Amino acid sequence: MGGSAPLRRALIALSMLLIGAEGLRQIAQGDGCSQPGMQCTIKNNSCLDFNWFRRYSWTPTAPSNMVVTTGIGQNELGRTVVRLHINWTVSVDASILELQGVEITVVERSTQVTRCIQYQFNNTFPSQRNPNGQPWQFYYNNFEVIPGHTYIVTVQHLPRQGGDNSKVQEFTVPWCDEGDMIQTDTCCDLGFCWFPNITIKHQEENLIVEFSSRWNAKEYGVQVKVRDSPDNTFIHVILQEGPPIQRVQVTFPHIGGHIDKECVYNISQLRF
Numbered sequence: 001m002g003g004s005a006p007l008r009r010a011l012i013a014l015s016m017l018l019i020g021a022e023g024l025r026q027i028a029q030g031d032g033c034s035q036p037g038m039q040c041t042i043k044n045n046s047c048l049d050f051n052w053f054r055r056y057s058w059t060p061t062a063p064s065n066m067v068v069t070t071g072i073g074q075n076e077l078g079r080t081v082v083r084l085h086i087n088w089t090v091s092v093d094a095s096i097l098e099l100q101g102v103e104i105t106v107v108e109r110s111t112q113v114t115r116c117i118q119y120q121f122n123n124t125f126p127s128q129r130n131p132n133g134q135p136w137q138f139y140y141n142n143f144e145v146i147p148g149h150t151y152i153v154t155v156q157h158l159p160r161q162g163g164d165n166s167k168v169q170e171f172t173v174p175w176c177d178e179g180d181m182i183q184t185d186t187c188c189d190l191g192f193c194w195f196p197n198i199t200i201k202h203q204e205e206n207l208i209v210e211f212s213s214r215w216n217a218k219e220y221g222v223q224v225k226v227r228d229s230p231d232n233t234f235i236h237v238i239l240q241e242g243p244p245i246q247r248v249q250v251t252f253p254h255i256g257g258h259i260d261k262e263c264v265y266n267i268s269q270l271r272f
Contacts, residue, residue: 024108024151026115027075027083027142035138036131039122047105047116059161060099063088064135066167068153070174072184075144079185082173084143088155090136096125101158106143109150109170115143118158147187148175191217207252213245222250 026044033040066088075081086104090096105116119138130136145151151173156166176187187193196211209222220237235250 022144023111023146024106024113024115024149025144026117027081027144033119033138033140035136037126038136041120041122043118043120045116045118047103047114054159056098056159058095058098059159060095060157060165061091061093061161062157062165063155063167064091065089066153066155066169068169068171070145071141072180073141080183081144081186082147082181082184083141084145084151084153084171084173085139085141086143086153086155087137087139088167090125090138090157092128092135094128096128096136098159099125099157102138103154103156103158104140105154105156106145107152107154108145109152117142144186145173147173147181147184147190149173203251205254207255208249209252210247210249213239213248215244220248224252224255226255 033042066086068087069085071083071085072080073083084106086106088102090099099121101121102119103116104119105114107114117140119140125136128135143151149172150170152168152170154166154168160166174181176182176184176190176192181187182192191214194214194217196214198209198211200210201208207224209224211220211222213220218239218241220239221234222237223232223234225232233252233255235252237248237250239245239248
């Protein structure tokens with residue numbers, strides 16, 4: 001027997017390609033590295049300071065401990081970003097008399113982008129422990145990083161000892177849906193503060209999907225999957241340069257007549 005085709009529900013997925021957050025970078029501000037009894041200078045370099053590659057008769061041992069975590073703070077532009085917190089402890093032994101500096105290197109694993117800085121100690125450590133009787137501890141918190149990315153962190157005591165007086169740790173930054181990360185401008189740049197307010201309407205046999213654009217995204221993908229049907233249509237949208245478009249409208253031809261106009265649509269947000 002003949003009859004009209006059954007009406008079906010649809011899954012509508014929306015994704016976008018963002019300009020994105022910056023990669024690994026060094027924040028051009030921060031505290032000094034001096035402590036009571038120790039004068040210290042922070043030196044930015046390109047990790048190619050060959051002064052430390054010559055042979056030394058005596059060299060310091062590796063840090064006794066290193067801890068890498070993340071924190072949320074502002075950069076020099078006033079933006080709330082994710083920062084690496086690198087903390088290490090100097091070994092309590094006589095080799096501390098040979099400790100002239102520290103090189104902190106961070107490598108972004110996916111891109112191999114490398115950033116590093118040096119602490120240069122301007123006087124000899126007065127004793128194996130600080131004035132409070134504790135092992136000497138130092139930190140550096142000014143590397144800005146991206147959620148979900150993995151970084152290789154090296155704390156190298158100087159002068160070098162053939163790589164045997166350093167500590168290395170691989171650390172993956174938590175993703176934007178963990179803890180307070182969603183509150184950062186970094187995660188907003190990645191689309192987590194985007195509320196597309198997706199709406200749909202039927203126009204004869206067409207299905208029209210409309211959504212709010214994101215200020216730093218020019219490319220979007222809109223997909224309509226009709227449930228219990230092989231129909232799976234994807235449209236790639238590229239906005240033209242010019243004034244921002246507040247609402248973007250995408251038309252799926254010859255698909256609206258197969259979808260129940262009264263149903264509640266399952267709408268999801270994705271990212272490229």
